[in-house]
Amino acid sequence: MMIATLALAPFVLIPFAARMGKDSRWAAILAIFPAILTLCFCITMGEVLEAGPITVNLPWAPSLGLMLSFYADGLSLLFAILIAGIGSLVVLFASQDLKGDPRSGQFQATLFAFMGSMLGVVLADNLFALFVFWELTGFTSFLLIGYYNNRAEARASAIQAFIVTGTGGMALLAAAALLEIGAGSHSFSELLSGNADIRSASAYPWIALLVLLAAFTKSAQTPFHFWLPNAMTAPTPVSAYLHSATMVKAGLYLVARSTAILGGTDLWTGTIVTAGTVTMAVGAWRALAETDLKKVLAFTTVSALGLIMMLLGFGTDTAVTAALVFLVAHACYKGALFLIAGTLEHEAGSRDIRELGGLRHAMPLTALGGLLAALSMAGLPFFTGFIGKELAYDALLGQAPPGPALLPLTVGASMLLGAAALVAGVAPFIGRMGKAAPTRPVPLALSLPPIVLAVAGAAVGVYPSLLDGPVSLMAANVTGKTVPVHLALWHGFTPVLLLSVLTLAGAASLYAFREAIRRRIWPRTFGFERLYTGGLGALDKVSAWSVPAMQDGSLRSYVLILILAATSLIAGVIAWAGLPPMPPMTEIRPAEAAVAIMIIAGAISAARARATMTAVLSLGVTGYGVALTFLFFGAPDLAMTQFSVETLTVIIFTLVFYHFRRFRSHSNRMTRLRDLSVSILFGGSLATVLFFVGAAHTPFGLGSYFAGNSAALAHGRNIVNVILVDFRALDTLGEITVLATAALGVRALLRMSKRDEKKP
Amino acid sequence: MELILAITSGALYAAGFYLMLRRRLAQLIVGLGLLSNGTNLLIFTAGSLTRAKAPIIPEGQTAMTGPFADPVPQALVLTAIVIGFGVLAFALVLAHRVHAMTGSDDIDEMSKVSG
Amino acid sequence: MTSLILRTATRVLMPLLLLYGLFLLLRGHNAPGGGFAGGLVVAAAYSLNAFAFGIPAARRALLVDPTRLIGTGLLLALLSGALPVLFGKAFLTALWPAPALGLGSPLIFDVGVFCVVIGVVLTMTFTLGEE
Structure with a gap:
């Protein structure tokens, strides 16, 4: 129960956030709530370490067998702690960053809505609940990216992110349905403990690929990565929170969570490793080409997500351990660097790396945070980033092919990322003063959150065995078997250490030549976004052609299209399945048949009539005929009603049509012939269907x-x-x-x- | 008999749609009326025909004995008849208004006037 | 439209039709009839009256404005649904204080339907006729 309360708490706080967020002092106090949540999740983590995972079931749609269930094991709690903890810092940061913005209350409320959705994603026990929360994160992300809704650019990126990640959401829903059909369950706890082997099911490739499509779009894997750098139009707290620390890791969470259920096959490993590797390379390559600080960070995030994805794809003990440690390290240093970029923009008025420099005296705490975060990201010893990187190299060395072969690429990417880290975290504070200069000391609410994150990231690096227990638990949650974990700073003189040193040296030299690289790097883009814009453009063209063609505003074309479509559907089904055998029929009595013929004659006469009154009276004839038929077949109430209605209809028609002239035929012979044949075709197919349905005498x-x-x-x-x-x-x-x-x-x-x- | 009623219903539909494909407003409304009758007949026929008793429990008894007509399609059709009347009347008055405003009952001419 | 035959016939038919409509409404629960059929018959009677004597006369004969009849009918139907709520039952649950006499909330509902049907049909015919 506790877990459900914790997961849903941010939603309850939304109204408070909306009110308190309006004033920057009250907004800062808001940060306490997620901090309390973080503490609670830490305590729960302690319980889970001792007593195993917790499951809570709340009835949702019980008649459909759907429960709102929550499941807390090491893996979900790790994410929960990151979400609530970083959330607290981001709320504090935003209180100052958006000070004076008239919509800051709305912003904080959306931030809390996102926090709740994200906690829901990682704590949900079944795929349907996960889907709902997953879509909610997409929706809140849409609102946050498009926060500056008076900027066309922000609106465009918000829509782009929503379309790309929303497509993945649909894939997730399809996967959930297929899993329910194929494995008989959509609950993680049941699937994890169950013996049913989904991997041999015929739907498995579809399930796996759909889940991966969802994960790849959300976690910005190539070729879907382009939405993430574009999403940098969002306010910086959003970039730090959603687009580096939490939401983009939802895809990683989904892959990690599904590994024990779907993983281990060639399809799974091959797809993830390929996507991850390409993403890592593309992101790292493009990071140094950018001049916007946030774009630099966005591309490094894409690259890091790719690296973690690749490691999760291998799925071995060492690879998973490396992925998890790297993930924690990345959340800390990248969150910090984003917040620092936000501080620079807010206080110094620029986030262009060419205009920033020499700010260490003006903002010393921020500079310290930047240094610590950058060094962790570059992978200097005594930082968490170092441990993560070493583990990653070690894991790749120990993999079956193509693991070791990917090592040079990984080291190369790490060098680029290291250089980018220095560009983002160190360069703005050293050297000559740039154009941008702050006018006042940095407020505590802006300088504190990044330094807390950076220090947290560094502290673990100094005393890594602190994480042994939790990481071992989480890795076991991913792989489904126990994973011994011994994190250490010093492994002796190993090839991995050599690679680490090489990476650092490479990063330093790339940093030294950063100006030249930025100018000369080629290719500057890989054109993946063109797939998206091109696809949308093609869709527009199809609509531009099809809508006027199908909906020309003329009732007659609508009727024509409608009945032609219905006729071809009926004819298609009959052609495909054939007609059922002739059903038994009620005997034909002359009087009844005569009435039926009268109706048909009325219908024909109405269709042929030139004079208005002839048509109306013919309509009346059909109505009285139908009433008689009701009487013949045991429906006196209907007969009575139909008689009265028909009389009244004729009266009203007479009242109105008094004014109308005779019909003149407006259409030529060919059109009439066409309409007649189409109508008769439709009436005929309808009669066929009705005959076989009506005569089937289904018991009532x-x-x-x-x-x-x-x-x-x-x-x-x-x-x-x-x-x-x-x-x-x-x-x-x-x-x-x-x-x-x-x-x-x-x-x-x-x-x-x-x-x-x-x-x- | 089912065959005959199915054909009858189909004929009402064919004539109704043929009239809806004409350019005359009045023909359109008459077509709508034919469709309404055709639909009522269709639902009634699809709900199994029987010449047995009407679904009315005889006096002094508490349940139907022997075969009887299904009351459910009858209840459906009964309201459909009355609603069909309401909609038809509304459409008629609407047509009348349009006719009065544009002075024409040719649908194509009207769209020229308004567009 | 005002022939002598029509007027004379209407004078005779009017009360009969009204009685018949009321009769259909009341016996509808046990035999063919009910609010829809009864309402239509009464509405037809007044339409006939309008043809014979003109709409102002028919309006006077009806005593109330047909539009008001629609509202009354809807309210009656809603009331019959709301009554059981007062007794802690679900909306529109039937209440039968005297089933032997055929008195119960469904009868109120049917009277509501009856009024709505009369009101609807007459609102249409009267306003159209006044054009």
Whole structure:
């Protein structure tokens, strides 16, 4: 129960956030709530370490077997702690960053809504609940990216992120449905403990690929990565929180969570490792080409996500351990660097790396935070980033092919990332003063959060065995078997250490030549975004062509399209499945047949009529015929009603059509012939269907219930009337409301005409 | 008999749609009326035809004995008849208004006037 | 439109039709009839009256404005649904204080339907006729 409360707490806080967020001092106090949540999750983590995972079931749609279940094991709690902890710092930072913004209350409320959705994603026990929260993160992310909604650029990126990640969300829903069908369960706890082997099911490739599509879009894997750098139009707290520390890691979480259920196959490993490797390379390559600080950081985030994805793809003990440690390290240093970029923009007025420099005296705490974070990111010893990187190299060395072969690429990417780290975290504070300069000391609410994150990242690096227990637990949650973990700073003189030194040296030299690289790097883009814009453009073209073609505003084309489509559907089904055998028929009686012929004659006469009154009277003939048919087949109520209605219809038609002229034929012979054949075709196919359905004499279940209970329960012997006024009275209530509306509509229309006549 | 009623319903639909494909406003409304009748007949026929008793429990008894007509499609059709009337009347008055305003009952000419 | 035959016939038919409509409404629970059919018959009677004597006369004969009849009918139907709520039952649950006499909340509901149908049809015919 505790877990459910914790997961849903941010939603409860939304109204408070909306009110308190308006004033920067109160907004800073808001940060306490996620901090308390973080503490609670840490305590829960302690419990889970001792007593195993926790499951909570709340009824959601019990009639569908759907529960809102929460599941907390080491893996989900790690994410929960990151979400709540970094959330607290981001809320504090935003309180100052958005000070004076009239919509800051709305911003904080959205931030809390996101926090709740994200906690829901990592704590949900079943795929349907996960899907709902997953979409909620996409939706809140849309609102946050497009926060500056007066900027066209922000709106465009918000829509782009929403479309790309939303596509993944749809894939996730499809995967959940397939999993439910294929494995009989959509609950993680059941699937994790179950013996059913989904990997051999025929739907497995689809499930795996759909889950991966969801994960790749959310975690900005190539070719879907382009939305992430574009999302940098969001306010910086959002970039730090959603687009580096938490939401983009939801895809990683999904892959980690599914590994024990879906992983281990060639399809799974191959797809993830390929996507991860390409993403790592593309992101690292493009990071140094940018001049916008946030874009630099965004591309390094893409690269890091790729690296973690690749490691998760291998799925071995060492690779998973490396992925998890790298993930924690990345959340800390990248969150810090984003916040620092935000501080620079807010205080110094620029985030262009060419305009920033020499700010160490003006903002010493921020500079310290930047240094610590950058060094962790570059992978200097005594920092968490170092441990993560060493583990990654070590894991790759120990993999089956193509693991070791990917090592040079990984080292190269790490060098580029190291250089980018120095560009983002160190360069703005050293050297000559740039154009941008702050006008006041940095407020504590801006300088504190990044330094807390940076120090947290560094502290673990100094005493890594602190993480042994939790990481071992989480790795076991991913792989499904126990994973011994011994994190250490010093492994002796190993090839890995050599690689680390090489990386640092490479990063330093790349940093030294950063100006030249930025100018000369080629290719500058890889054109993946063009796939998206091109696809959307093609869609626009199809719509531009198809909408006017199908919806030309003429009723007759609509009717024509409608009946042609219906006819071809019916004909298609009959052609595909064939007709059922002739059903038995009720005998034909001459009187009834004569009435039927009368109806048909009426219909033909109405269609051929030149004079208005002829058409109306023919319509009346068909109506009386239908009424007689009702009478023949045991429906006196219907017959009575139909007789009265038909009479009234003729009266009303007469009243109105008094003014109408004779019909002149407006269409030529060919058109009439076409319309006639289409209509007859449709009537014919409808008659065919009706014949086989109506003559099938399906036994009626509902009817016998009403028949059995009408007298006893409802004290009425006319079952039709009892259905109308008692059993289904609510429907009747709706129907008389429709009638009343129609009458009022008629009255209003005619009143309007009177008014029009008065003022010529 | 089912075959005959199916054909009858189909004929009502064919004539109704043929009229809806004409350019005359009045023909359109008459077509709508034919469709309404055709639909009522269709639902009624699809709900199994029987010449047996109407679904009315005889006096002094508490339940139907022997075969009887299904009351459910009848309840459906009964309200459909009345609603169909309401909608038809509304459409009729609407057509009448349009006719009065544009002075024409040719649908194509009207769209020229308004567009 | 005002032929002598029509007027004379209407004078005779009017009360009969009204009685028949009321009769259909009241017996509808146990035999063919009910609010829809009864309402239509009464509405037809007044339409006939309008043809014979003109709409102002028919309006006078009806005593109330047909539009008001629609509202009354809807309110009656809603009331019959709301009554059981007062007794802690679900909306539109039937209440039968005297089933032997055929008195119960479904009857109120059916009277509501009856009124709505009369109101709807007459609102349409009267306003159209006044054009």
